[in-house]
Amino acid sequence: VYPASTPIYMELVKNGAVASLMATGAIVKTAFCGPCFGAGDTPANNAFSIRHSTRNFPNREGSKIQNGQISSVALMDARSIAATAANKGYLTAATDMDVNYTKPKYFFDSRIYANRVFDSHGVADPDVEIKLGPNIKDWPAMSALPQNMLLKVVSEIHDPVTTTDELIPSGETSSFRSNPLGLAEFTLSRKDPAYVGRAKEVQKAQKAIEANTCPLEVLPEMKPVMEVVHTMFPEAGEGNLGVGSTIFAVKPGDGSAREQAASCQKVLGGWANIANEYATKRYRSNLINWGMLPFIIPEGELPFANGDYLFIPDIRKAVEEKADAITVYKVGDTLVPFTVTLGELTDEEREIILKGCLINYNRVS
Numbered sequence: 001v002y003p004a005s006t007p008i009y010m011e012l013v014k015n016g017a018v019a020s021l022m023a024t025g026a027i028v029k030t031a032f033c034g035p036c037f038g039a040g041d042t043p044a045n046n047a048f049s050i051r052h053s054t055r056n057f058p059n060r061e062g063s064k065i066q067n068g069q070i071s072s073v074a075l076m077d078a079r080s081i082a083a084t085a086a087n088k089g090y091l092t093a094a095t096d097m098d099v100n101y102t103k104p105k106y107f108f109d110s111r112i113y114a115n116r117v118f119d120s121h122g123v124a125d126p127d128v129e130i131k132l133g134p135n136i137k138d139w140p141a142m143s144a145l146p147q148n149m150l151l152k153v154v155s156e157i158h159d160p161v162t163t164t165d166e167l168i169p170s171g172e173t174s175s176f177r178s179n180p181l182g183l184a185e186f187t188l189s190r191k192d193p194a195y196v197g198r199a200k201e202v203q204k205a206q207k208a209i210e211a212n213t214c215p216l217e218v219l220p221e222m223k224p225v226m227e228v229v230h231t232m233f234p235e236a237g238e239g240n241l242g243v244g245s246t247i248f249a250v251k252p253g254d255g256s257a258r259e260q261a262a263s264c265q266k267v268l269g270g271w272a273n274i275a276n277e278y279a280t281k282r283y284r285s286n287l288i289n290w291g292m293l294p295f296i297i298p299e300g301e302l303p304f305a306n307g308d309y310l311f312i313p314d315i316r317k318a319v320e321e322k323a324d325a326i327t328v329y330k331v332g333d334t335l336v337p338f339t340v341t342l343g344e345l346t347d348e349e350r351e352i353i354l355k356g357c358l359i360n361y362n363r364v365s
Contacts, residue, residue, distance in 0.1 A: 001028045002053065006112050015104045024085075043071045050091070052078045136178040140267055142291060143210060144356040145319065146242030148233070149312040150225070150331075151272060154198035155188060155247040156306040161279055163255035166191050168264045177260070184264040188247075196268065198245070203269030205243040215243055225309045225331050232335050233313050244271030246295075246310070248302070251276060253283025262286035266357065274340065288349045291357035293319075295326070295340040303338040304330045311335065318342075319350050 001021055003009035009031055012018045018028050043049030049071060076084075079094035079101070086097065094101075168183070169190050176183035188195040205215035205222055216223045222243070229236055245268070252275055253261065261283060265273075272293040278284040287294045293315070304310060309331040318326050324342055329335040345353075352361045 001026050003028070003031050005031050007109050008106070010109060010112060011106055017104070026085075043073060045069050045071055048072045048074070050074050050076045050081055050084060052076065052081055133178075135176065135182065137180060137182070139180055139359060141210075142266065142356045142360060143206070143242065144360065145291065145316050145354050147240040147314065147316045148236045148242070149271060149315045150222070150229070150241060150243045151246040151310045151312065152198075152202045152244075153248060153274075153304055153306050153308050153310065154202065154245040155192045155195045155249075157191060157247065157249040157252070159191075160250060161254045162191070162249045162252040163279075164253060164258050164261040164283060165255050167252065167261040168258065170258075180263060180267045183260060184267045187264040187268060195247070199265070199268040199270065202243065202245045206269055209241070209243065219243075222309075225311075228331050228333070228335060229311050229329075232329075233311070236311070236313065242271065244269045246270065246272040246274055248274045248297075248304075248306075250299075251279045253286075254279035257282040257286075259286045259289070262290045262292060266290040266292060284343075285349075288345070288352055289358040291353055291355070291360070293353065294343060295328075296343055297338075297340050301338070303336060308332075316354065319345075319353055322350070 003012055009018075009028075012021075012028075021028055045068075051073065052075065077094065080092065083092040083094045083097040083099075084090065086092075166188070168187055173183055173186040176186070185196055187199075202219065205219040208215040208218045216226070226237070245265075247265070247270070252273060257280075263286070270292055272295055273287055274295045274297055276297060276299040278294060278296075284294045311329045311331055312326065313329075315326065317323075319342075322345075326340050326342060327337050328340055329337050348361075352358050355361045
């Protein structure tokens, strides 16, 4: 049993619920991100598990059939899980139990946070330097959305679902959680080890643009690409062009809400995802918060491949004018158009994308 917060945990202790739970043999744990990433409570191989927390994970709470592992996991509401436990493991709906469900009144006690978390609002001394350890780094500067965008596809994933744990693995990476660039080195390391190198190579062009130098000098492969772009869009170039990377995944973002699944792509120069569907609203929101475009392309349509360049004219205008359908051009010997959509975006989400990320939005809002 994982209480949702420390104040809730304390209230359950005060009203005696924790004692009642523990008396049944239940294990009560502190509120932390344990059930999501599989800290304990791992189901047995070739077994069936019901749980109220999130999903099955390869090698943890799930299936990796090629390694001889399969564990079936079903999500159920908490009361039905309790009913099933009380009924000796036979699947039982909460409504099938002859029991009087109670709902004790909840009293929120904010003193927990006041006592354990330092609140510097109104008391911070601006003359005191914040000391950072050697593995704590600031976020790199992030540019606003350009008028026109040139993207290179640097990874193509056709698994039915791509989890956030696959986008940025946990485990050994956790020591870099306060080092954005260090953490980003692990992006897609279990799915596409070449991704980081490809993304960083493309990022050289954007860094050149931001330094007011020629991107073609640091990324020579862009020269023939821009020559084809100029056959239809001769004005695209200096002062109105951004260069970045993108990935295609069928259904990315299942799993935990870790924002690093998006931020690691961003700090490596990622400016968009292209997907048939986003597995969770949270992952899509994280893309938006990092200034990345959550493009959607219909299932069965994939007019580009890993390594292709995509040109998106007037992308900034399209976001400003709330266009849903966006025309993208695959750059080959000619420009081949296809359509992606952005889905619903709030006005605030559009502003975040236009400014480049939520950090930029908060600085100027």
